[in-house]
Amino acid sequence: xxxxxxxxxxxxxxxxxxxxxxxxxxxxxxxxxxxxxxxxxxxxxxxxxxxxxxxxxxxxxxxxxxxxxxxxxxxxxxxxxxxxxxxxxxxxxxxxxxxxxxxxxxxxxxxxxxxxxxxxxxxxxxxxxxxxxxxxxx
Amino acid sequence: xxxxxxxxxxxxxxxxxxxxxxxxxxxxxxxxxxxxxxxxxxxxxxxxxxxxxxxxxxxxxxxxxxxxxxxxxxxxxxxxxxxxxxxxxxxxxxxxxxxxxxxxxxxxxxxxxxxxxxxxxxxxxxxxxxxxxxxxxx
DNA sequence: ACTTAATAGTTGTATAGCAAACTAAACCGG
DNA sequence: CCGGTTTAGTTTGCTATACAACTATTAAGT
Numbered sequence: 001x002x003x004x005x006x007x008x009x010x011x012x013x014x015x016x017x018x019x020x021x022x023x024x025x026x027x028x029x030x031x032x033x034x035x036x037x038x039x040x041x042x043x044x045x046x047x048x049x050x051x052x053x054x055x056x057x058x059x060x061x062x063x064x065x066x067x068x069x070x071x072x073x074x075x076x077x078x079x080x081x082x083x084x085x086x087x088x089x090x091x092x093x094x095x096x097x098x099x100x101x102x103x104x105x106x107x108x109x110x111x112x113x114x115x116x117x118x119x120x121x122x123x124x125x126x127x128x129x130x131x132x133x134x135x136x137x138x
Numbered sequence: 139x140x141x142x143x144x145x146x147x148x149x150x151x152x153x154x155x156x157x158x159x160x161x162x163x164x165x166x167x168x169x170x171x172x173x174x175x176x177x178x179x180x181x182x183x184x185x186x187x188x189x190x191x192x193x194x195x196x197x198x199x200x201x202x203x204x205x206x207x208x209x210x211x212x213x214x215x216x217x218x219x220x221x222x223x224x225x226x227x228x229x230x231x232x233x234x235x236x237x238x239x240x241x242x243x244x245x246x247x248x249x250x251x252x253x254x255x256x257x258x259x260x261x262x263x264x265x266x267x268x269x270x271x272x273x274x275x276x
Numbered sequence: 277a278c279t280t281a282a283t284a285g286t287t288g289t290a291t292a293g294c295a296a297a298c299t300a301a302a303c304c305g306g
Numbered sequence: 307c308c309g310g311t312t313t314a315g316t317t318t319g320c321t322a323t324a325c326a327a328c329t330a331t332t333a334a335g336t
Contacts, residue, residue: 006265007155012195013272014152017145057150062293086301086314118274127144129267134151136256200323202286224284224331
């Protein structure tokens with residue numbers, strides 16, 4: 001009924017992908033949102049919380065909550081910025097460092113599976129389209 | 139950092155679109171999920187709850203909760219099926235019927251705006267890609 | 277008929293997300 | 307250096323969504 005609706009199709013696809021990625025990160029006890037945020041932090045240790053939020057295009061309040069979760073799992077710690085007392089630097093813990101390769105490789109596996117399922121060109125065209133629309137609207 | 143990631147781009151786009159549609163339906167006191175479900179029910183009055191869920195590709199429990207919301211707003215009512223006592227037929231109320239045109243036209247407006255923003259071909263290509271990927275994966 | 281399956285819907289629990297209101301720190305004009 | 311403004315992060319309250327466990331009803335097999 002909503003075949004031509006961008007919203008409907010996009011949210012529906014998002015739910016499907018959410019399931020895939022939830023399964024992929026389950027072995028680590030991480031949700032997709034947690035895992036992606038951790039990947040950002042592992043990539044750029046010491047990023048400010050606001051930078052993490054911007055990188056992921058989520059609101060500050062959502063970042064607060066997701067980081068609370070990662071902190072409870074002892075995967076990150078928050079350090080008060082020295083120059084600016086409002087800012088928080090986000091650092092991965094030693095435990096997080098040991099997970100890094102596994103998480104990245106689990107991510108790679110999912111992508112590989114999706115590419116196989118869709119064929120590489122279809123996958124890449126879809127990503128390109130979605131990314132470009134997203135960029136235009138944001 | 140996740141430019142090539144289908145999950146990341148899709149969920150990000152979904153959030154952007156969610157904002158658009160939230161604003162569009164706000165005048166009616168409806169959330170996008172509620173409004174879309176109501177549109178399904180107005181299109182096929184008397185659908186079974188399970189059919190509504192399937193049409194929208196959401197789980198039964200999510201359908202239960204969204205319908206709870208619509209019922210509280212007195213926009214739908216549930217009627218026990220006569221042939222099968224487990225089933226519930228979902229019927230729009232008189233009040234819902236009066237909203238029908240307005241909701242459909244608000245939807246049309248958003249789509250029109252997005253098409254203008256992206257250009258019609260880009261919009262349509264994006265919808266087609268997303269819909270086709272979704273269909274393949276689900 | 278009786279027991280066992282399957283099916284429709286609900287409820288409990290959990291995460292993700294947003295907006296708006298809030299706190300605390302820093303900045304800026306005079 | 308004081309008062310107003312901006313900025314970083316948190317809290318609160320809400321919706322959407324899923325999964326798993328539950329109830330109630332129907333269907334099926336013997």
